[in-house]
Amino acid sequence: MHSFVFMTSVQSVQLTGVRASNLAEFHDGLEKVDGSSIYHHTHRFYRTHSYLGATPLSDFAFWVRENLREDALAEGIASLDLRDFDTIRDLRNAILAVLAPMRENPSRWERRVPPGLEFHFSRSVSLILPTHQRAHNLEEFIRAVERVDTSCLYYHLIEAPLHLQETRHWRNDFSAWLGGSLGLDTLAESVAAIDPYRRDLEGLREDLLNVLRPSRLRRMIDNILARQEPVTGVVSSFLRRSKGGE
Amino acid sequence: MPSPFTSYRRIIGPSEHDLIARIAEHLRGRPVVMVNSTRDGGGVAEILRNMVPLINELGIPLNWEVIEGRPDFYAMTKTLHNALHGREEPLTEGMLRAFDEVTERNADLLKDALDRPLVFIHDPQPAGLIRRLRKEGQKWIFRCHVDVSSPYPPAWEFLRGVVESYDASVFSHPSFAQRMPMPQFLVSPSIDPLADKNRPVSDDFIRKTLERYRLDPKRPLLTQVSRFDKLKDPLGVIQAYRMVKKSRPAVQLVLAGGAASDDPESVHILPAIQEAAGKDPDIHVLDLPPFSDLDINALQRASTVVLQKSLKEGFALTVTEALWKERPVVAMAVGGIPLQVLAGKTGYLVHSVEGTAAAIRRILDHPEEAAALAKNGKEHVRQNFLITRHVKEYLSLFLCVLNPGKSIIELGR
Numbered sequence: 001m002h003s004f005v006f007m008t009s010v011q012s013v014q015l016t017g018v019r020a021s022n023l024a025e026f027h028d029g030l031e032k033v034d035g036s037s038i039y040h041h042t043h044r045f046y047r048t049h050s051y052l053g054a055t056p057l058s059d060f061a062f063w064v065r066e067n068l069r070e071d072a073l074a075e076g077i078a079s080l081d082l083r084d085f086d087t088i089r090d091l092r093n094a095i096l097a098v099l100a101p102m103r104e105n106p107s108r109w110e111r112r113v114p115p116g117l118e119f120h121f122s123r124s125v126s127l128i129l130p131t132h133q134r135a136h137n138l139e140e141f142i143r144a145v146e147r148v149d150t151s152c153l154y155y156h157l158i159e160a161p162l163h164l165q166e167t168r169h170w171r172n173d174f175s176a177w178l179g180g181s182l183g184l185d186t187l188a189e190s191v192a193a194i195d196p197y198r199r200d201l202e203g204l205r206e207d208l209l210n211v212l213r214p215s216r217l218r219r220m221i222d223n224i225l226a227r228q229e230p231v232t233g234v235v236s237s238f239l240r241r242s243k244g245g246e
Numbered sequence: 247m248p249s250p251f252t253s254y255r256r257i258i259g260p261s262e263h264d265l266i267a268r269i270a271e272h273l274r275g276r277p278v279v280m281v282n283s284t285r286d287g288g289g290v291a292e293i294l295r296n297m298v299p300l301i302n303e304l305g306i307p308l309n310w311e312v313i314e315g316r317p318d319f320y321a322m323t324k325t326l327h328n329a330l331h332g333r334e335e336p337l338t339e340g341m342l343r344a345f346d347e348v349t350e351r352n353a354d355l356l357k358d359a360l361d362r363p364l365v366f367i368h369d370p371q372p373a374g375l376i377r378r379l380r381k382e383g384q385k386w387i388f389r390c391h392v393d394v395s396s397p398y399p400p401a402w403e404f405l406r407g408v409v410e411s412y413d414a415s416v417f418s419h420p421s422f423a424q425r426m427p428m429p430q431f432l433v434s435p436s437i438d439p440l441a442d443k444n445r446p447v448s449d450d451f452i453r454k455t456l457e458r459y460r461l462d463p464k465r466p467l468l469t470q471v472s473r474f475d476k477l478k479d480p481l482g483v484i485q486a487y488r489m490v491k492k493s494r495p496a497v498q499l500v501l502a503g504g505a506a507s508d509d510p511e512s513v514h515i516l517p518a519i520q521e522a523a524g525k526d527p528d529i530h531v532l533d534l535p536p537f538s539d540l541d542i543n544a545l546q547r548a549s550t551v552v553l554q555k556s557l558k559e560g561f562a563l564t565v566t567e568a569l570w571k572e573r574p575v576v577a578m579a580v581g582g583i584p585l586q587v588l589a590g591k592t593g594y595l596v597h598s599v600e601g602t603a604a605a606i607r608r609i610l611d612h613p614e615e616a617a618a619l620a621k622n623g624k625e626h627v628r629q630n631f632l633i634t635r636h637v638k639e640y641l642s643l644f645l646c647v648l649n650p651g652k653s654i655i656e657l658g659r
Contacts, residue, residue, distance in 0.1 A: 019423075
């Protein structure tokens with residue numbers, strides 16, 4: 001069985017020099033920048049601004065709403081559910097599809113923002129490195145999830161599956177290890193079902209622990225029942241009910 | 247006296263602290279040299295003074311070198327600085343000659359010091375050293391602290407010619423990016439929360455500082471801290487103050503500044519500010535000597551509103567300092583300021599003298615709202631603009647430059 005090494009990532013932001021001052025240039029930019037730019041602009045707010053209590057919004061939606069004043073279009077971009085996309089390519093195509101109908105309205109398609117309010121495409125270079133946390137079993141895994149930095153959760157549940165464009169059976173690294181190495185398929189499926197974008201990163205930790213902790217309890221119960229230790233009355237019936245619940 | 251790296255642990259948390267140390271492990275023993283044009287005055291020298299010891303403590307041998315200038319060289323680089331900010335100021339042949347001569351002279355002086363694998367040049371003044379001193383296998387990084395979003399084209403063409411052979415360039419704002427052959431990185435500057443300018447000080451010290459400068463602690467205080475420079479628009483600050491003063495007569499204004507050794511223009515601006523202030527006893531123009539950091543700290547903490555009325559900015563670390571001290575900030579939407587002052591979230595972003603006056607009045611009338619924004623502002627700085635994040639991004643940048651062309655760099659498992 002492989003141990004799970006908790007990794008984290010640091011982003012170095014590169015400027016591409018590609019800028020847009022209207023929807024036409026914005027569309028062109030979206031088509032030509034590389035995938036790490038699409039990733040950067042759709043995930044930056046989520047990763048860095050959750051402490052402001054703001055609803056995570058992509059840079060794209062933010063610029064279209066605040067600077068182009070195209071509220072409906074911004075809403076269209078913001079409402080794309082990032083979880084629906086297994087690859088950055090799919091996400092890019094979806095954003096382009098939201099913009100495309102605006103071509104029919106040349107005055108809005110060509111209308112420029114005032115100087116200084118242009119959109120500047122950037123991209124991320126990810127430096128990926130291990131933390132000190134490792135897990136060899138479920139118990140250690142839960143303890144690590146309780147204490148790792150939120151950037152670790154971000155890396156394993158969002159960045160690695162999406163940015164690294166690894167489409168696979170399990171949606172994220174945690175599920176892959178729980179299912180593949182520990183054989184806990186039910187638990188792995190529950191972890192895979194968590195929506196990592198639903199709340200901020202501390203909220204994500206909470207969601208994760210809410211799935212993991214009951215499973216730890218159930219495994220303890222299974223162990224007791226497997227040893228057939230003498231238990232009676234209320235304890236016995238509780239254990240049997242719990243067992244049935246699995 | 248710089249603080250040891252461990253002192254930052256309680257401010258940034260153990261995870262971030264350990265992460266920086268882990269990144270540094272991958273650069274341990276690789277010598278780096280940074281070069282700029284002054285050891286005191288201005289934000290760059292201030293950052294380097296605090297950052298260099300920290301990076302050394304992390305096991306990366308980092309030296310800091312300063313070029314030697316002369317008056318006609320500094321006059322040229324100031325003209326270049328203004329022109330990069332967009333002012334139509336041509337560079338004369340005499341100026342270009344002064345630049346070349348001083349660059350040659352410094353290349354002689356620094357040829358051994360710059361014989362290191364990573365050479366990190368801050369701003370245009372020392373940028374020409376690459377022509378003489380570049381060696382096989384070295385990586386040269388150009389760090390531009392200037393707002394070059396809309397430069398006077400001849401000035402940018404000159405600078406481009408000087409820096410286009412660098413391996414990477416670094417800017418403080420996405421809009422500063424230019425079409426150049428090398429990768430361009432975004433790194434925001436930072437403040438040191440443990441330096442004299444930003445560390446906590448006692449109420450007693452603040453009170454005594456106000457007394458020393460004859461300021462009334464019971465009346466609202468508007469403050470702009472900036473070197474005396476047209477681009478900081480001190481006269482615009484005085485105009486805004488006068489608009490507020492009409493209906494809120496209790497307000498006092500402090501314009502606290504000084505001169506930097508590489509800025510010959512600053513000595514000419516001060517008399518103009520004093521003239522504009524006239525005989526108003528509530529306008530206090532404080533020409534502070536270098537190393538007045540504790541006084542600036544106290545003045546910022548005592549301020550009801552901190553202003554940054556700049557017409558152009560690289561980044562405006564004075565805004566960062568004020569946000570870190572949880573002060574309400576009114577600042578112009580120029581350069582790197584909108585990265586710090588998120589309108590309606592961490593402060594008040596304005597575009598004119600009138601807007602500045604209106605925002606000041608709003609803060610005076612709605613102190614609870616201003617306090618809530620100021621609280622957000624402090625957290626925003628903690629997450630994004632402290633020296634530890636800056637160190638982390640520079641170390642990451644070094645690793646990117648040493649691994650060119652990669653989008654993902656794996657540092658062990």
